[in-house]
Amino acid sequence: MTTAQLPPVAPEVTATLVEDLSPRLRKRLDAAVTKLGSRPAHRDGDTVTIAVDEETDLRLHAPGGVVTTADAITCGCLLAPACVHRAAAACAAPTADPAPEPAGQPDPPVAGSASQTDDTVSAPDVASPAQRAAADAVWSAAAAVLEAGVDGAGAVAQAALLRTAHTARLQHLPRVAGAALSVVTLLRAARAGDPSYRTAGLVTALAELLGTARRVETASGAELAAVRGRSRRPYSPDGSLRLYGLFSEPVVSDSGHGGVRTWVAGPDGRLLTVGDVAPGGVGRALGVADRAVRLGESALTHRELGRAGLAVSGATVSPDGRLGAGKGVRAVTAGGAAWTEPPLAALWEVPPSQQAARALRSTSRYADPDTGGSDLLFLDVELRGPVREPGGACLLALCDGGIAVRLTVADDDPALAHRDNLMLLATAPGTRLRIIGRLVPALHPRLALLACSHPTGEGTIDLGFDRLRRADLPVPDAHVQPFPPEPGDSGAHSPLHLLERRVEQTVPAGRAALGMLGDVSGEARRLRRAGLPTAAGLLTALCASAARRERDHFGRLLPADADGFASHWLSAARYTSAVSESLCAAAWEPT
Template sequence: MNAAQLPPVAPEVTATLVEGLSPRLRKRLDAAVTKLAARPTHRDGDTTTIEVDDETELRLHAPGGVVAKVEDITCGCLLAPACVHRAAAACAAPAADLAPEPAEQATPEAPGPASATAPAAFGPDAAHALGLNVAPASGPDAATGVAPNAAPGRAPNIAPDAATPHETASPDQRAAADALWSAGAAVLEAGVDGAGAVTQSALLRAAHTARLRHLPRVAGAALSVVTLLRAARAGDPSYRTAELVTALAELLGTARRVGTASGAELAAVRGRVRRPYSPDGSLRLYGLFTEPVVTDSGHGGVRTWVAGADGRLFTVGDVAPGGVGRALGVADRAVRLGDSALTHRELGRAGLAVSGATVSPDGRLGAGKTVKAVTARGAAWTEPPLAALWETPPAEQAARALRSTSRYVDPDGTGSDLLFLDVELLGAVREPGGACLLAQCEGGVQVRLTVADDDPALAHRDNLALLAAAPGTRLRIIGRLIPATHPRLTLLACTHPTGEGTVDLGLDRLRRADLPDPSAPAHYAPPQPAGPGGPSPLYLLERRVEQTVPAGRAALGLLGDVTAETRRIRRGGLPTAAALLTALCASAAQRDRDLFGRLLPADTDGFAAYWLAAARYTAAVSESLCAAAWNAAEGDPVAMPPVPVHDAAG
């Protein structure tokens, strides 16, 4: 059994079942989850059955696809309903998404406080790192506000609700945010290894309360953290520590801002449960490509990208519970938009004429009853209006994508993280995590192309391996920006190597006969530098931030003296990073004693505040270095817009 075989369970159901266990059974809960995962499972309609043993069955009833009530999980053992099996099943299943689409969207697309005192010994740079309300510093060492967007497994990008200019959070909202801060700080204290089912249930309970208090953004971040924790503890190969770092920073930073934000900032911090759709008249759309979507919560489907006559990008999605199998099947289903009979694959290469269109702020097309759509002629990537997408210089496209996907600017739902490039393939490049494809685009910028999803059922990995065997091939590509100290994209679509048509690299499979030289082996390009100025010493702080997540606060407390690392960071021109590293490690090691010499409880809130400052600071500097890397061949670094810095004093 794996989590994808079980129906999603509402967070409050999981929290209630765990809270109802006796202290003795709570200690056995993690072992019960592991044991239950090895048992056979089968589904019959809305009911999923797990064979606990030869004589006992556990049933999860999910009308509508979600287990919404405690009574929907039943067990046949002698200790039921007070047994550990029901809580273990809820903890093993995916957490249900709490942000449904409005009725106008025909198919839902699923996914992403404290009382601690801010450190005052670092000067103004550290105030920026902690989000204090001061004027932002300039240059790559300036720190910025909290990350709003979570990674794969993250909460949906949600638009803010309206707020009056002087409105502030209610006492109930501040209390809910405080509870989420405490739950997130507990995760940092314990690390992945110690954040078992009981810790996760505390997060789920706090997320449910925050949702009831109209704080969907921070509640969604909490669900993302739980999903990633479960993936990490289960040894999911798709799990990445950096994604959990981003999700935790979003959770802690947003929870802290609830108590201090007002007006428009409060609206952004609250978020919005439902994505609004507004009328957009008549649209002439041209298909670009279709990508498979597989989420950590067990959802699967596709997203088709289209462009308007004015160059605006739109998406038509179909994502629901089902995983990678559903993603492959939905690609050949008809698009649910008006009267069109096109499948998603066909729409990626054809066109639509839409009247009465409705569009969300992030470009999703609504499929309400008033929307009319008929099939129309498409356009090749080399024909107008699509050809204009490739005419913008790569550095400008990267700057736009960074503004759209920044981890520390409140999301407004606008912009796109896609880049449109003309490249020449240079071959594969070996990296610690595997191999990627190196290509050179106009202006001399060399970009690394990686797979969007490692799942072997999808075509990404095999297609990239074949393209590595065709150095010198010139292609027109579409990729998604990955913020890094060197130009990096996930490769989503490209023109066919033969020059005929296009390839959706997650769905269409290239053959060796499609290459210019079918017998050529994979070509490895010579090693490339990490960035325009070589590796940045910022990684010394980044690795300590990431090290906290799997091992907890105690891992940093055992490091001892970090003077050598801070000295190297200062020589690299990042004094704030050096100060944050010193303070972070000192906070991790600090344990006071009472008058009798007994250890007092650790200051989890204080450590979480330092960790959040370091995580936000490294994200801000990394994005500045990313912009500079894309612009390295054109001279001056890309000018980034002013970044709002928020009061995080709590």
């Protein structure tokens, strides 16, 4: 059985089933989850049946595709319903996304607000006591996960975090709830040995969760609205739009969703997207690219729209640039524009450093949602050849200002064309291309390559869907050096990694990993000599907090201060992120 065979389970269902277990069965829960994962399962309509053993079946009933009640998971063993199998099945299944609030429901009032009239001015909006209590519970659960690390954050710790996520959603804190669900999903991927899991992703998710939960207590007004987030994406009217297609990219998420996102631009250069993403994985992503766009009366497919245009009336747009497909939207096919023609050509005229700064603002790890902006860069480059890296090879290219840019694969899935296309382009040094890529924050200029002009100069290539052939490439220029020096690599030798690795080291192994380090004064001195005294102070405080254990009057160890350690870790994580983004922006400056 694989996780994908099980229907998603609502967070509150998993939390309830784990909380109902006896202390003895909770100790056996992680082993039960692993054992259940090796058992055969089959689906019959809305019901998935797992053969626990030769005589016992476990059933998950998911009307509408989601298990929404604890009674929907039944077991035929003698201990049911108090057995460990029901909770193990819920923990093994994917976590369902929370149901959105009914459309048209206004945002709830917050404590401290007053009605706005001509004669009164509303008081600053602040979180209600119930919201602050929910955020505190999320903080405590996340701090416990950080304390234990991935190795110790089993099903019980995950269930506690799911319970607090459900409570946060009931208190109209969808951003906090969503961040908690992301942490649980990554924890499960890490413990299952998922090859797509990256420690850096869990570091970011935990810091986002802790930081957002902490800000609920102090935020007010517009900041509180951003911290609360939205349970559904708002769309606002945008009148009539004339849009020009840029390219289409496959979308494949860790949750099993797949689809396509097509990027379009307006006459003023504003970037918008038309998407179609649903459960289905990479197979759906490849199939839906040739389906009609869900927008008005247009008969264009996504791949056709990436090279054509649309005239839209009654358009609605979300804050992050997604086009709505409501009943009042009308759209008809219109002529497109080449990348070298107005208005699209203006996208490549912006200096790379300005484009990188804009992309960093929109992709900051801890930026508030609905900030708008795009993480795409539009560059004219000359390919120089492959460059070996610890994680594999990438393609080096030179763009304006002598900036050496590393071009990487946007998605490693072998069913997509990204990797094959990049490897083929690496065999043609000297080729000049107009490219579109997604900024990858790093200490050197780095992009995930998404689309490029055709090497022959005719048309464009969606690198996730279209496949280049060797006959499409020009003869390599023998005079081009495939491995030129890399100018402008500012920050590449920064000792910031001394703090970053301690932040990341905590996530897999927990607080104890830092508590056993001993003296870190040598690393702190290196940071100070490099002009990073704040980093040195954060490193010293983090390791001291990890090692600190108080004793009572009888000499017995008291419980560790998980909250204090989480605060020090969060400060270090946010600092390293901010400095890394600054170094990334500096690397894009022309030499």
